[in-house]
Amino acid sequence: MDKYYVINDIVQNFPFISIILSLFTGILCAAVKPKKAMGICFFNLIVCFVLSLMTLIYCINNGDYYVYMMGHFPAPFGNEIRVGVLEALMATAFALVMLLSLLGGLKHIFHDVLPEKQNYYFLMMELLYTSLIALIYTNDLFTAYVFVEINTLTACAIVMLKHSKETLVATARYLMMSLLGSGLIMIGISILYDITGHLLMSNIKESVVALAGAGQYRLPIEVVICLFAIGLGIKSALYPFHSWLPDAHGSSTSGSSAVLSGLVLKAYIILLIKMVYRVFSIEVIRGSKVLDILFVLGVLAMTIGSIKAINSRDLKRMIAYSSVAQIGYIYLGIGLGNDAGMIAACFQILVHAFTKPMLFNTAGAFMDEAHGSRKFKDLVGAARKNLWAGIGFAVGAFSMIGIPLFGGFVVKYNLALAALPTNRAVLALIALVISTVLNAIYYVPALMVLFKKTSTSSKIKVFADKNDVPFIFSNGVFIICNFVLGIMSPFFITLITMGLNKFA
Amino acid sequence: MSSFKEVINSFVEGTPNTDTVINVKEKRTYKHHEKSLTERLTSMIEKGESKGARNAYTVIAVIMAIVIIGCLIYTVSSLPPFGNPSNPANNEVVRKYIMDGIADTGAINFVAGMILDYRAFDTLGESTVLFIAASAVIILLFRKKTSAEEKAADIEEKIYEDKHDVILRHGALILVPFTLIFGIYVILNGHLSPGGGFSGGTIMGAALILYNLAFGDKSTKKFFNFKVYKVITIIALSFYAISKTYSFYTGANHIHSIIPKGIPGNLLSSGLILPLNICVGIVVACTMFGFYSLFDREEI
Amino acid sequence: MFSGLINNFYETAAIIVFGIGFVTLLLNRNIIKKIIGFNFMDTAIYLFLASKGYISGRMAPILYNETTPTLTKYINPVPAGLVLTGIVVSVSFTAFFLAIAVRLYREYNTLDLHEIVSMMNKEENEE
């Protein structure tokens, strides 16, 4: 038997247990009262966080990946999941971010969602988490497709759970674009199955490398790569396909916005990175033109997303457009085509996953001060009324702009370093500089508006809303995490490098 | 009778031929009909909206779609030929599924063996998709009726009952039992013959819908309401999840599973496939009827 | 190229229907039409996938008239299983999308998505 199949430690079962546990508890949420559903959801997320952390430590100590069979049959006959350092790191981070986002948005969830439907909110969140970790861990393309669909459905559901007209329209557009993306992914899987005869990533990779070496089916492979890139690009709001994002992320309740921008987009990108390494192999990808396309689209996203953010008069829409720009950084890193770029992209996934939810949650707190309005003109001086949220927003904004000490700076520095040896160095550096300037152009005025002295809020009366303890807690942890990511970045980059090395 | 020209006009412009087909009541408005091309043009001119950006978007989208389709068609021409036994897809995986399928899973229907045993994780996800969709539709459409509304519904039901079609009722009386039994047959024989939980469950759901149409809500509610729906669905899905957890866990840790395979070809055979098919069938039947019921009157 | 298309006529037709569905989903303004387009798109993919499993002259993958299976007697069961999963996924999405359509109609009294979006924008500007 292959050494990767041997299970000799109880820790190796934990990824599987966390997937099944979230699925099972998610289903149970349909039957209980909202408060109990909330309890189940938090319990599950904490358990999953601990389990993933133990898996991560195990993987670091072990230094290698292992494969867990889902059933009695090894690959290529049955399903399996694959656990390595990168997967465990992402699962841990995702559990933490989801927990904190839900805590931060808890007040709004109970305010925005109709009382009899609140338990469904937690149901959707749990199943969303299930699909996220299943997408991270899976080693099988068709399983990935099924969980992509679960992800789409639950993501749409948490948008529309806020009871308003606006979210319905946003959901319809989001669903439409997602379905287009799923269709393209599915047809890509079909063609790939036809020319390789496998659905499991490792086996497909063997076949693809052999086919590429023999020069067979060159066109189908190229087309399939493009289909996956477009399909996952639509779902992760890559620049020309981003039209659904501002509405969906801007109009939903703040906890949903946080999870959607912080985690849902990232899961698709992680799937894309897995495909690059584990389905097509990086050599075949480098031989095709898709990396150039992703690079150019990434650069466009970085600039145009920021310009759109400058033009918006609405705090949450501004943050949503900023997501488009930040997703551009990730695609820029992938498009560079070297390992350093990929590592920077993975680190950007982590940084953005910890920063954007904090921004959305603090935006929700500001909106409370302005009686639910998201417009900048109503939000003048809001940070003075809720200073703790103001500090959180400032930390997030500094990280997004790229000030040293924060994660955003490390990302930009690493991207620049990765771009230098390539032939795209000039374009990449120019794009990084322009985008940094643009980021500053919209985040600094936003901060100035939020901290402006007004007649009603000249003095800082309250440090934070005393009634909203979960938010105070989650904001604090988010701030700490941002500093940790910025200061201890070498440690995380080492982990990502370890994981990516085992990918290839 | 309208002239031929009018018929053609109505076909082109999308307004239905009101004189011949539709009665007077439905003549008034057709808001739910898609606007015809001419209507759209006139409204566009009247409103004076600048549609430049939107038109550019449309053109780009069409070009993108055409490029994708062209590439795909070009790809299809170079794919392995249709129906050829030596295609790459017919490899050792298929060989294992067919040659060892009966020994491994105990199912004579290799497709059932594949989806519920070899690749059961996908199928678990798929049942979850159905459950999530049902929950999402409940979120969107379910509402508790006030007592006044309930009374109104009662009155409507009574009026409706009087008008009940004799043919429909008698037809349903004959059809519903047979359809239900056929659905149960398809579910129970999922591992022996074509079909299985999904198709059988859908057939049962269709039978329930027919029953509801013919005999009204009250008689349906006697045995199927929201509580029943919730309890049945959650129990079935939980059983599914737990039994699959057992089989995944034993599989991954190389522990021998205690579930007997039975004699292939018998009804009680093939290990977990039969119970899982029943679970899936129950979930699907409830969900399908739930969809219908939620769309029809916003409750189950 | 042309002989390849004729030979793979199921796949060709599937791709054409996929394209029609794709364009309908993307460009048609009416939500119900969009959903029909989505269904066309999905069934086209399933047709594509199912035709990949067919082997001429063989029969459905259910044991027939023998006790131990012969490999050369049955077609490939994998695509059928995948399509079975896919059909259920697409019916779930259809129900979800239709429910959204009903709610949108209740709020805006139209099924035209463009009109709905412009109505929403107008409301937002009035605020």
Added chain:
Amino acid sequence: MIYIQYLLVAFLVICALSVCITNNLLVSLIIFTAYSLVMSVIWLFLESPDLAITEAAVGAGITSILFFITLVKVNKMNEGDNSNEQF
């Protein structure tokens, strides 16, 4: 036999095209139902009875019922003109 299959496949494409062209929703739904039924026949030709039975039950059955009931519902709302009712 192959010519019947050509015919059926051509029917699929024609159905899809005509749904794209027609403006009447009811007509397009009926065409869609016919499309699903033909699809299930094609799956019998492709030796996949599992799919045929599922498509006949799901595609031509439940999905069409859902579509029609949505249309009826929308029509009813239009008649009753209770569009502002909250729930």
